[in-house]
Amino acid sequence: MLRIAMGIEYDGTAYNGWQRQRTGLGVQELVEKALSKVANEAIETTCAGRTDTGVHATGQVVHFDTSAERESRGWLLGANSSLPNDVNVVWVQAVSDDFHARYTATGRRYRYLILNRLVRSSLFRHRAWWVYRPLDVARMSAAALQLIGEHDFSAFRAAGCQARTAVREVSSLRIHRHSDWLMIDIAANAFLQHMVRNISGLLVEIGTGDRDPAWATEVLESRDRTCGGVAAPAHGLSLVGVEYPAEFGLPVPPTPVLFPGAD
Secondary structure: OEEEEEEEEEOHHHOOOOOOOOOOOOHHHHHHHHHHHHHOOOOOOEEOOOOOOOOEEEEEEEEEEEOOOOOHHHHHHHHHHHOOOOEEEEEEEEEOOOOOOOOOOOEEEEEEEEEOOOOOOOOOOOOOEEOOOOOOHHHHHHHHHOOOEEEEOHHHOOOOOOOOOOEEEEEEEEEEEEOOEEEEEEEEOOOOOOHHHHHHHHHHHHHOOOOOOOHHHHHHHHOOHHHOOOOOOHHHEEEEEEEOOHHHOOOOOOOOOOOOOOO
C-alpha cells in the first residue's frame, strides 16, 4: 500500500463542512469519490482538521492509502477533472507510512476575514463577515495578546465539542487592517470546535467598544462558554495552513490573499 498526501482548497459555502455526512453533503465525500475514480478502488481520506458548515479552506491537507500506482500528475489532474469548481486539489506527494495528516501535524493556521464599512459587499457575502460599526484594531490587538500561550480554552469551545481536553497553545494571534478589510490570523498547535469563530466574535465585540480589552482575560479564566459573547459567522473563516515536521518535505504554500488589493 502506498500513502499519498494532498493539499486541498475549497469554498465551503455549499457544503456541510469537510466531514462525510449522513444527511447533507460534505467535501470529503466529493474528494473520495473523485480519488476512487482515479484509483479504480475505494479511497478513504483522513484530514488535518475538520471544518464546519460554510467554512472555507486554502490549506487543507489529507492523506490516504492505496494500492493504485499513479504519478502525482495523474492523481492531481484526474481528481480535479471529477471535482466541482468549488473544490480543488492543489498538490500531491507520496509520503512515508508514518505520516498522518492529523496526528503528525504540529500546527494549524486560520484566517478570519471581516469587511468593516457601512455598505455590505455583494461579491464577498459568502467570504467575509460584514461589520458596519467601526472596529478599533488597537483594542482588538490588546485583547488578542491575552489569549496567546497555553491556556484552557473551554470558554471558546462549542457545546458539542468532543475534544478530550480544552488546553491548546496559541502561538500567534494578530489583527491586520487593509482599507475596509480586517484579517484575524491565528496559529495554534490545534483548535477546538468553533474556537476561532468564538475568539473572533469576542475580538469584534471589543473592537466596537462594547467591551474593554481586559474582558478577554475574564472570559478565558471563566472557562464558561456562556460568558464569551457571540460566535462570528462561519463564512468569514478559512483554514489557510497546516504545519508538519520538515522531514516529510511537504509543500508550504504561502498564506493566500483572500480579497482584492491586499498585500
